[in-house]
Amino acid sequence: MKYHEMDKKEVVEALNTDLSSGLEGSDVKKRLKQYGKNELDEGEKQSALLLFFSQFKDFMVLVLLAATLLSGFLGEYMDAIAIIAIVVINAFLGFYQERRAEKSLQALKELSAPQVQVLRTGQWIKIPSKEIVPGDVLKFSSGDRIGADVRLVEVNSLEIEESALTGESLPVSKISGSLSGENPGIGDMENMAFMGTMVTRGSGIGVVVGTGMKTAMGQIADLLQNAESMETPLQRRLEQLGKILIVTALILTALVVLVGVLQGHDLYTMFLAGVSLAVAAIPEGLPAIVTVALSLGVQRMIKQKAIVRKLPAVETLGCASVICSDKTGTMTQNEMTVTHLWSGGQTWNVNGVGYEPKGSFYRGEQPVELEKEKALQQMLMFGLLCNHADLIQKKREYVIDGDPTEGALLVAAMKAEYSREQLLNEFKIINEFPFDSTRKMMTVIIQDGNGRQFVVTKGAPDVLIGRSEEILWHDKKRRLNSETTQTVQSAINDLASQALRTIAIGFKEIPAGTIILDEKEAEKGLTFIGLFGMIDPPRPEVKQAVKECKEAGIKTVMITGDHVITAKAIAKQLGILTNQSKVLDGEALSKMSVEELEEVVDDVSVFARVSPEHKLKIVKALQNNGHIVAMTGDGVNDAPAIKAADIGIAMGITGTDVAKEASALVLLDDNFATIKAAIKEGRNIYENIRKFIRYLLASNVGEILVMLFAMLLALPLPLVPIQILWVNLVTDGLPAMALGLDQPEGDVMKRKPRNPKEGVFARGLGWKVVSRGFLIGLVTLLAFIFAYKSNPEHLEYAQTVAFATLVLAQLIHVFDCRSEKSILSRNPFGNKYLVWAVLLSLLMVLVVIYYPPLQPIFHTTAIIPSDWLMIIGLSAIPTFLLAGSFLLRKPK
Ligand code: ATP
Numbered sequence: 001m002k003y004h005e006m007d008k009k010e011v012v013e014a015l016n017t018d019l020s021s022g023l024e025g026s027d028v029k030k031r032l033k034q035y036g037k038n039e040l041d042e043g044e045k046q047s048a049l050l051l052f053f054s055q056f057k058d059f060m061v062l063v064l065l066a067a068t069l070l071s072g073f074l075g076e077y078m079d080a081i082a083i084i085a086i087v088v089i090n091a092f093l094g095f096y097q098e099r100r101a102e103k104s105l106q107a108l109k110e111l112s113a114p115q116v117q118v119l120r121t122g123q124w125i126k127i128p129s130k131e132i133v134p135g136d137v138l139k140f141s142s143g144d145r146i147g148a149d150v151r152l153v154e155v156n157s158l159e160i161e162e163s164a165l166t167g168e169s170l171p172v173s174k175i176s177g178s179l180s181g182e183n184p185g186i187g188d189m190e191n192m193a194f195m196g197t198m199v200t201r202g203s204g205i206g207v208v209v210g211t212g213m214k215t216a217m218g219q220i221a222d223l224l225q226n227a228e229s230m231e232t233p234l235q236r237r238l239e240q241l242g243k244i245l246i247v248t249a250l251i252l253t254a255l256v257v258l259v260g261v262l263q264g265h266d267l268y269t270m271f272l273a274g275v276s277l278a279v280a281a282i283p284e285g286l287p288a289i290v291t292v293a294l295s296l297g298v299q300r301m302i303k304q305k306a307i308v309r310k311l312p313a314v315e316t317l318g319c320a321s322v323i324c325s326d327k328t329g330t331m332t333q334n335e336m337t338v339t340h341l342w343s344g345g346q347t348w349n350v351n352g353v354g355y356e357p358k359g360s361f362y363r364g365e366q367p368v369e370l371e372k373e374k375a376l377q378q379m380l381m382f383g384l385l386c387n388h389a390d391l392i393q394k395k396r397e398y399v400i401d402g403d404p405t406e407g408a409l410l411v412a413a414m415k416a417e418y419s420r421e422q423l424l425n426e427f428k429i430i431n432e433f434p435f436d437s438t439r440k441m442m443t444v445i446i447q448d449g450n451g452r453q454f455v456v457t458k459g460a461p462d463v464l465i466g467r468s469e470e471i472l473w474h475d476k477k478r479r480l481n482s483e484t485t486q487t488v489q490s491a492i493n494d495l496a497s498q499a500l501r502t503i504a505i506g507f508k509e510i511p512a513g514t515i516i517l518d519e520k521e522a523e524k525g526l527t528f529i530g531l532f533g534m535i536d537p538p539r540p541e542v543k544q545a546v547k548e549c550k551e552a553g554i555k556t557v558m559i560t561g562d563h564v565i566t567a568k569a570i571a572k573q574l575g576i577l578t579n580q581s582k583v584l585d586g587e588a589l590s591k592m593s594v595e596e597l598e599e600v601v602d603d604v605s606v607f608a609r610v611s612p613e614h615k616l617k618i619v620k621a622l623q624n625n626g627h628i629v630a631m632t633g634d635g636v637n638d639a640p641a642i643k644a645a646d647i648g649i650a651m652g653i654t655g656t657d658v659a660k661e662a663s664a665l666v667l668l669d670d671n672f673a674t675i676k677a678a679i680k681e682g683r684n685i686y687e688n689i690r691k692f693i694r695y696l697l698a699s700n701v702g703e704i705l706v707m708l709f710a711m712l713l714a715l716p717l718p719l720v721p722i723q724i725l726w727v728n729l730v731t732d733g734l735p736a737m738a739l740g741l742d743q744p745e746g747d748v749m750k751r752k753p754r755n756p757k758e759g760v761f762a763r764g765l766g767w768k769v770v771s772r773g774f775l776i777g778l779v780t781l782l783a784f785i786f787a788y789k790s791n792p793e794h795l796e797y798a799q800t801v802a803f804a805t806l807v808l809a810q811l812i813h814v815f816d817c818r819s820e821k822s823i824l825s826r827n828p829f830g831n832k833y834l835v836w837a838v839l840l841s842l843l844m845v846l847v848v849i850y851y852p853p854l855q856p857i858f859h860t861t862a863i864i865p866s867d868w869l870m871i872i873g874l875s876a877i878p879t880f881l882l883a884g885s886f887l888l889r890k891p892k
Contacts, residue, residue: 003151003209004189007178011151011207017135019153019207022119031133038132038148038211040218051098055091064275071272079722082857083276086725093733098288100295114657116140116147134208141203142434143636143656146193149215150206152176157202157434162187164196165216171200186216198658200636202434232312234689235290237760242286245697249281252704259711269717276721277707280728281700289696290689293740297685305668306678307652313664316646317682319628319756320554323675324618324645326632327560327567328501329404329654330672331574332536336408340500342491343375343530344473350412355391355398357414370416374475379530380416382456382505383409385423386444403435405503408534409458433519437561437635438611439463443522451512455522461492461504461531462563462609468506468528477527491531496565499573500533538574545673546575553752554679556672559607559615559632567608581605589614597621612637619644628756630675632667633659646756649675684744686754687820692739693760694768695817699731699810701773702878706780706806716795718784718802720859727803730844731810734837741833742818745826763820772813775878780806783874787867800849800860801867807845809875811838816879823879 003011008019017023023031056062065087072080116129119137129147132138138150146160152174159171166187175190186194193199193206195215212218257274261267298308308314328334335355341348348368352359361368361376370377389402389410400407410420427446430453435442441459448454457464470477471484478484495502506526516522546556556576560567564585571577582600586609589597594617601621607614612635619641622629631645632638634655639662642648650663651670660666667674703724710718719727755762761769784802791797815838816823818831829835848858855861863871 002182004179004184004192005182006151008153008176011153011209015135015207015209017137017207019137019205021122022137023133023135024121027135028120028131028133031135032131035134035214036212037130039130041213048095048099051102052091052095055094056087061087061279064279067272067275071268078857082722083725086722086729087279090725090729090733093729094288098291100292114145114147114660116144132208132211134211136208137205138208139203139205140193140199142199142201142436143634143658144199145657145661146195146197146199148195148208149210149217150193151209152191152193152204152206154205155202156204156432158199158204159201160193160197161200162194162197164198165194165220174204176204198636201436232294232315233756234315234686234760235287235294238286238290238693241760242283246282249278249700249704252708253278253281256704256707256711259708260717263711263714265711265717272721273707273717273719273724276724277704280724281704283696283700283732286693286696289692289736289740292737293689293692294685296741297681297688301678301681302668304677304681305652305671305674306681307666307668308664308678309660309666310664313647314682314685316628316756317630317665317679318686319754320630320647320679320682321753322555322557322622322627323549323630323672323679324557324559324615324622324632325672325675326634326651327558327562327570328536329634329651329670330632330667331542331558332538332570334404334536334654334670336404336501336534336536338408338412338532338534340495340498340533341376341379341412341530342495342533343379344471344475345487345491346375346474347491348373348376350415352411352415355400355407355411357391357398357411359415361416375472375530377416378472378507379505379532380409380413380418381423382507382529383458383503383532384413384418384420385427385429385446386442386456386458386505387420404536405501405534409503409532412532431516433522435459436637438613438637439519439523440561440611441467441523443519445510445516445522447512453510453512453514454507455510455516455526456505456507457523457526458503458505460561460563460609461488461502464504464506464526465489465528467523468526470527472527472529480528488528488531492563493565495531495533496563497569498533499535499566499569501536501566502563503532503534505529505532538570539671539673541671541673543574545676548749549676549679550575552679552683552749555605557605557607557618559610559618561610562608564608567606571606576605578605583608586610586614589617592617594620594624598624601625612641615641616644628753630665630679632675633663635659638662680744680749683748683751683754684742687744687748688740688742690765690820691742691817692736694765694772695739695810695814696732696736697769698772698776698813698817701769702776702780702806702809703727705774705777706784706802709777709781710784713781715785715788717799718781719799719806722858723799723803723860726844726848726858727806727810730807730841731814735811735814735834735841738831738833738837739814739817742831745819745821772816772878775881776806776809776813779809779874779877783871786870794861796859796861797863800863801871803860804845804849804863804868805871805875807841808871809878811841812875812879814838 012019068080068083114129115126117124117139118127132148153176155174155176158174160174161171163169168187179191195217253274257270260270294311294314297314301308325331338350349362350359387406387409389400389406391410392399392401427448429444430447431445433443440463441457443455443457446454446456465488468480471480492502506528508526549556558571558576564583568577568583582604583606584604589610597617598621602625619629619631628646630647630649631641632649633642634651636656636658639658642659642662647665648663649665650659652666652668653670665678706718780802783805784798787801788798815828819825848854849860850862
């Protein structure tokens with residue numbers, strides 16, 4: 001029999017599991033061994049060996065190897081072996097960089113892998129979905145992705161969208177009973193939920209019947225190619241630029257060879273020099289270093305509690321000009337405590353600390369006797385029945401499992417010594433319409449011991465009052481007229497203006513035996529009972545973060561489902577709402593077209609009482625006005641806006657799988673301040689990439705120019721091929737990587753957001769590359785000429801001096817690259833990786849100059865201190881000549 005045909009008991013027996021306690025640890029281990037991990041097979045991965053050999057696929061490297069082999073056959077063994085050794089070391093470096101890049105991308109993928117709620121040894125725990133085994137009992141609710149194929153055993157208004165499998169985008173209602181029919185299609189198996197499909201409404205529990213490739217998804221896994229590009233805009237731009245650079249480098253080296261030959265150098269020497277130069281000057285390592293810099297930056301972001309799910313977001317973060325953020329939980333602590341209750345014109349206060357269920361009720365200064373306050377009792381009781389939250393005691397601390405708003409109601413009721421168990425003895429819950437942030441209400445239908453049935457609804461007060469016909473006024477029902485409505489309104493405003501979040505509660509009795517299947521039917525004609533006011537204090541670090549964003553040219557916009565006045569009060573406290581900015585509510589927003597919104601959106605800093613659907617409109621209007629928008633969200637309905645935003649951000653704690661999957665960035669701590677930290681890191685990563693692009697390209701320009709100048713001036717070769725290759729190895733590898741690890745400049749968060757369209761050479765980078773490169777080439781040539789003229793007999797001496805000057809000029813310039821302004825604007829030795837990299841590079845140069853066995857291989861000779869004075873003097877020029885102009889500039 002198939003699982004969909006079995007009843008619950010048969011399923012449980014077939015899979016040898018237990019619905020009340022789940023599987024035991026040892027059993028899980030056995031099953032994991034037997035069935036394997038709950039993963040879909042991925043395509044073949046490139047093996048390490050292949051990756052290593054792919055380092056040689058570069059055309060110029062192949063030409064160099066061929067030329068070297070040739071020179072080996074012609075008797076130049078030493079040169080040939082040394083060149084091949086350098087090429088191999090270079091390949092290792094490239095291999096290491098690419099491997100590292102790949103690994104960190106893989107780690108990223110794993111970090112953002114989905115988690116599921118599973119019952120193990122009697123406890124609900126969260127585990128990565130790959131650890132699920134057949135027989136596990138899973139729980140899921142709106143917004144979750146189903147982790148494996150399950151047979152449902154309990155459903156609560158459960159609806160699942162199965163388009164990933166069936167192509168049908170309308171959600172399917174699920175049931176828990178058994179089905180007949182041997183081979184129904186996936187879309188017809190209403191008592192099953194399948195891996196990869198998405199819960200759009202309600203909640204459910206199911207037993208895992210298939211994992212990994214043994215799921216419906218596994219059967220079509222081959223068709224599912226994750227086509228999403230992980231390449232960032234800059235990487236794409238660099239790829240194009242790379243092609244131009246290769247051609248330019250080839251043309252220039254060809255020119256060097258041509259001029260050299262015309263000036264009387266022999267063709268073979270010039271050819272080998274030319275090929276080495278081409279290998280050195282083509283920045284083949286650039287893409288890998290960019291990936292490493294990006295992924296190292298991403299790892300730093302993880303330490304700050306932000307996970308980047310899509311690499312391009314790292315760059316876009318630096319361009320963000322508006323952050324649209326949810327209020328509850330992101331700007332506030334999401335730790336709610338009921339402090340006020342209102343009914344029929346009377347207000348009560350509750351005291352107590354945090355979620356500890358201890359506190360007393362007061363009216364004014366007077367303690368109240370609960371038995372005498374019927375309305376108060378009813379509010380607390382209904383607040384507890386229309387509620388899913390649980391209070392858990394962890395050591396001395398109390399935490400809420402579930403929605404904090406409901407947690408607050410639970411704790412308030414517990415302070416009056418109500419318990420859910422006791423209430424559930426008195427009332428049976430026969431139906432429920434779950435909360436959603438568009439309706440802003442939740443309803444349960446309950447039945448008491450005498451069979452009487454009641455609808456109990458809680459929700460946003462301004463919504464609930466519209467659904468009420470009567471109001472409870474000192475234990476008596478009154479018709480709700482304009483006067484009483486007005487009174488309720490001012491009570492709401494009064495609570496909201498104290499920055500309290502408000503929830504109203506209402507009820508109605510329905511004839512016994514009535515079955516209501518439609519929430520609209522249930523949530524009307526209610527009797528309004530009263531209001532809860534709860535505090536949700538702002539997170540302490542948010543105010544500062546908002547301020548820093550402002551200084552960085554980034555506007556913060558609060559988007560909340562909460563009441564306008566509550567939102568205003570909190571936005572003011574956080575410095576988001578100022579005298580110049582406006583508040584817009586969901587109702588006004590609904591009436592506007594995107595075009596109309598564009599007109600005003602730049603002045604709005606708070607959107608209140610909005611539904612998730614409004615977020616998309618806000619994103620569009622801001623984008624049409626030229627903004628780069630970061631948008632946060634957590635629910636299923638937030639996903640379209642998160643996807644449409646330039647940087648979609650999902651909450652790590654409260655966020656649903658659907659929101660996370662749509663997002664580019666996940667906040668592990670749900671905290672607004674983390675967005676700011678990520679933006680700062682994003683800006684820094686981009687600046688670091690600019691730093692090493694500048695460094696590498698200026699170095700290459702210098703290398704080509706010194707050769708070209710020398711050939712034009714009919715001089716001998718200033719550098720022999722192996723020296724050129726060694727310069728490339730020494731200067732390109734470690735120092736460039738170290739630049740990728742640089743700390744941000746002090747003013748990264750004081751600059752305006754970057755224009756996303758700006759090219760690689762924007763903001764003066766092109767000029768810096770050309771001018772520094774030109775000077776590096778020039779001083780190397782001068783050093784060569786001085787040395788050559790002083791001792792024309794001894795060419796190796798002049799070449800060694802040129803070699804040392806070229807390396808040193810680059811290694812001094814690398815410190816200049818740390819700043820957009822000048823080497824003098826920050827402590828040049830602040831980056832310890834760079835200091836070590838440079839020291840190591842220097843050592844590598846000194847070794848080949850001074851270690852006698854290496855001298856013949858590298859065509860070097862020991863040079864004396866006075867030479868070094870000249871070398872140091874000349875190599876400092878490219879950096880300090882132009883740094884001088886920084887000092888002359890007037891401060892702004
Ligand atoms: P944000 O968008 O800043 O996270 P929010 O959490 O206040 O805002 P919603 O969750 O959409 O936004 O809540 C909107 C309103 O719905 C709240 O102001 C409250 O009155 C009401 N509400 C919130 N949670 C519940 C719930 N569990 N049951 C009933 N009503 C609720």
